Amino acid sequence: MVERLVWGLRAYVLLSWTWVRVSMSYRASFVMLALGQFLVTGLDFAAILVMFSTVDALGGFSLPEVAFLYGGAGLCLGLADLLLGNIERLGQRIRLGTLDAMMTRPVPLFAQVAADEFALRRLGRITQSSLVLAWSITVLDLDWTPATVLTVPYLVLFGTAIFLAVFTLGAAFQFWTTDGSEAANAFTYGGNTLAQYPLTIYPAQAVKALTFLVPLAFVNWYPSLFILGREDPLGLPTVTQFASPLAALVLGGLAAWAWRSGVRRYRSTGS
Amino acid sequence: MTTAPDPLIRVENLTRSFVVRRRAGRWRRTAHEVHAVEDLSFDVARGEMVGYIGPNGAGKSTTIKMLTGILVPTSGRLSVAGVDPSRSRTELTRRIGVVFGQRTTLWWDLPLRDSFALLHRIYRTDPARHAANLVEFTELLELGDLLDTPVRQLSLGQRMRGDIAAALLHDPEILYLDEPTIGLDVVSKGRLRSFLRRVNAERQVTVLLTTHDLQDIEQLCSRVMVVDHGRLVYDGSLAGLRAQGSSPRTLVVDLVDEREPLEVPGAAVTRVEGPRQWLSVPADASAAPVVAAVSARYDIADLSLQEPAIEDVIHALYSRRG
Numbered sequence: 005m006v007e008r009l010v011w012g013l014r015a016y017v018l019l020s021w022t023w024v025r026v027s028m029s030y031r032a033s034f035v036m037l038a039l040g041q042f043l044v045t046g047l048d049f050a051a052i053l054v055m056f057s058t059v060d061a062l063g064g065f066s067l068p069e070v071a072f073l074y075g076g077a078g079l080c081l082g083l084a085d086l087l088l089g090n091i092e093r094l095g096q097r098i099r100l101g102t103l104d105a106m107m108t109r110p111v112p113l114f115a116q117v118a119a120d121e122f123a124l125r126r127l128g129r130i131t132q133s134s135l136v137l138a139w140s141i142t143v144l145d146l147d148w149t150p151a152t153v154l155t156v157p158y159l160v161l162f163g164t165a166i167f168l169a170v171f172t173l174g175a176a177f178q179f180w181t182t183d184g185s186e187a188a189n190a191f192t193y194g195g196n197t198l199a200q201y202p203l204t205i206y207p208a209q210a211v212k213a214l215t216f217l218v219p220l221a222f223v224n225w226y227p228s229l230f231i232l233g234r235e236d237p238l239g240l241p242t243v244t245q246f247a248s249p250l251a252a253l254v255l256g257g258l259a260a261w262a263w264r265s266g267v268r269r270y271r272s273t274g275s
Numbered sequence: 276m277t278t279a280p281d282p283l284i285r286v287e288n289l290t291r292s293f294v295v296r297r298r299a300g301r302w303r304r305t306a307h308e309v310h311a312v313e314d315l316s317f318d319v320a321r322g323e324m325v326g327y328i329g330p331n332g333a334g335k336s337t338t339i340k341m342l343t344g345i346l347v348p349t350s351g352r353l354s355v356a357g358v359d360p361s362r363s364r365t366e367l368t369r370r371i372g373v374v375f376g377q378r379t380t381l382w383w384d385l386p387l388r389d390s391f392a393l394l395h396r397i398y399r400t401d402p403a404r405h406a407a408n409l410v411e412f413t414e415l416l417e418l419g420d421l422l423d424t425p426v427r428q429l430s431l432g433q434r435m436r437g438d439i440a441a442a443l444l445h446d447p448e449i450l451y452l453d454e455p456t457i458g459l460d461v462v463s464k465g466r467l468r469s470f471l472r473r474v475n476a477e478r479q480v481t482v483l484l485t486t487h488d489l490q491d492i493e494q495l496c497s498r499v500m501v502v503d504h505g506r507l508v509y510d511g512s513l514a515g516l517r518a519q520g521s522s523p524r525t526l527v528v529d530l531v532d533e534r535e536p537l538e539v540p541g542a543a544v545t546r547v548e549g550p551r552q553w554l555s556v557p558a559d560a561s562a563a564p565v566v567a568a569v570s571a572r573y574d575i576a577d578l579s580l581q582e583p584a585i586e587d588v589i590h591a592l593y594s595r596r597g
Binding site for chain 2 (some may be wrong): 015018019025026100102104105107108109110111112232250271272273
C-alpha cells in the first residue's frame with residue numbers, strides 16, 4: 005500500500021516533469037499562455053478594485069480584507085489546478101480510448117491521469133493570487149501573533165487539499181456521464197468565484213450550504229475569520245474555524261471512494 | 276491444436292455481457308443484455324502466434340480487453356501468465372505489450388526518443404536490456420531518422436512501428452496486437468510482418484493479433500481463431516479453415532479451341548471466356564477424376580486448380596451463423 009503510494013507519487017513527478025520539458029520546448033507559447041492566465045485572473049481583482057472605488061466595504065470587509073480572501077481562495081485553487089487540473093478531461097480520455105492505454109501501464113491510473121499534460125502555465129493564476137495575498141498581508145492592520153501567522157500556510161495547505169478532492173470528485177463523476185466536466189467546473193472554478201468574496205454578501209442559507217453541504221467555506225473563509233479576528237456571522241462555535249482538516253479529510257475520503265467506484269464501474273461496463 | 280501442458284493463456288467459458296439501454300417512448304428506456312463474448316474457451320501455448328479474426332462487433336476487442344485486465348469478465352475463468360488479469364492488472368502490465376492499431380499508446384507531443392525513455396522509467400526495465408532492445412528495434416523497424424520527431428508528426432506506418440517498438444521495450448512475454456496493419460500500405464505491412472515473425476521466432480514472444488487483413492494471418496499465423504457473435508466458430512490451422520469451408524474449388528481450363536460449355540461429371544461450368552472455361556468442383560469431392568475426364572475428352576492447352584479464397588471461406592463461416 006505504502007509502496008504503491010510512493011511509486012504513484014514518483015511516477016506522477018516523472019510524468020509531470022516530462023510535460024514541463026515538452027512545454028519548455030515551445031517557450032514562446034508557454035510564456036504567452038502563462039501571461040494570459042495571469043492577466044485574465046487579474047481582471048477579477050481589477051473588478052474588485054473598481055467596486056471599492058465607490059464603496060468602502062464589501063459585506064462589512066475592507067479592501068485589504070477582501071484582497072486576503074481573494075488571494076487565499078485563488079492560491080488554493082491555483083495550486084490544486086496545477087497539481088490535478090487535467091483530471092477534468094477524464095471524459096474525453098474515455099471517449100478517445102486513451103484511458104485504456106493507460107490501464108496497460110504499470111503506474112496507478114490516478115497518477116497517470118493527474119499528470120497527463122501537466123501544465124506549468126497554471127503558474128499564472130498562482131502568481132497573480134500570491135501577489136494579491138502578499139499585498140493584502142502588508143497593508144492589513146493586524147496584530148500578527150504566532151497563531152495567526154501559522155494559520156496562513158495552514159489555510160493554503162488544507163484549502164488546496166479541499167479543492168484537490170473536489171477536482172477528483174468531479175472527474176470520478178465522469179465515469180458515469182462522460183460529459184460531466186462542466187458540472188464539475190461549477191464546483192471548482194465556480195466555488196473559487198464564491199470564495200473570493202466575503203461570504204457575508206450571500207444569504208445565510210447559502211453560507212450554511214457552503215459549510216455543511218459542499219464545504220468550500222473551509223477553503224479560506226473560516227481560517228480567514230480567525231486570522232482577521234472577525235466574528236463568525238453565522239455564530240457557529242469557534243472550533244469551526246479550525247475544522248478545515250476535517251472537511252479536507254471527509255471530502256478526500258469521499259473523492260477516493262468515488263474514484264475507486266468509478267474505475268470499478270468502468271472496468272465492468274467498458275463504457 | 277497445440278496445447279502445451281501449461282498454457283500461457285487459458286480461457287474457460289468466458290462470457291462478457293453488456294447492458295444496452297434503448298429509448299422506448301419519451302421517458303421509458305428498456306435494458307437489453309447483449310453478449311459481446313459468449314462461452315469462449317481456448318488455450319494459447321508459449322511461443323504461439325495466433326490470429327484472431329471476426330467481423331466488426333464480433334467480440335475481438337472485448338476479448339483483448341479482458342485478457343489485458345481492462346475489462347472484468349461477466350463469468351468464466353481467465354488465466355494469463357499464471358494470474359487473473361482483472362485482479363492483477365498492474366502486475367500483469369510488465370509481462371504484456373499491447374498495441375491498439377486505431378490509436379497510439381505513445382505520447383502525442385513527445386518525440387519517440389523521449390517516449391521510449393519515459394517507458395523505460397515507467398516499466399523500470401533493466402538499463403542494459405532497454406538499451407539493447409532500443410538498438411535492435413531502431414534498426415529492425417528503421418526508426419533511426421524518426422526518433423526526434425514528435426509522434427503527432429509521424430505517418431500512420433511510422434507511428435505503428437513506434438508503437439510496436441514501445442510495446443516490446445520491456446521484454447513482454449505476450450504481445451497483443453489489435454489490428455496492427457489497419458490503414459498501412461503494402462510495403463509497411465510487409466515490413467511489419469517480417470518484424471513480428473522475427474520477434475516471435477527469436478524472442479519467443481507469444482503473439483495474439485486481431486485483424487481484418489487475411490494476408491496477416493496467411494503470412495504470420497500457424498493458428499487462427501474465428502469469432503462471430505461472441506462465439507468461437509473455428510480454432511485450428513489455416514489449411515484446416517480452408518478445408519472446413521463449403522466453398523467450391525475452381526478448375527480453370529484453357530482449351531485449344533473455343534467451344535460450348537464442357538460437360539464433365541462431378542463439375543459444372545460457371546464461366547466461359549473465349550477458349551478459357553471455369554469449372555466449379557465441390558469442396559468435399561476430389562478434383563482428380565474431374566481433371567482426368569477433362570483431359571481425356573477435350574484438347575486442352577493448360578489446366579489449373581484454384582483453392583477458394585480464404586475470404587470466401589470465412590464469409591461462409593460467418594453467414595452460417597447469421
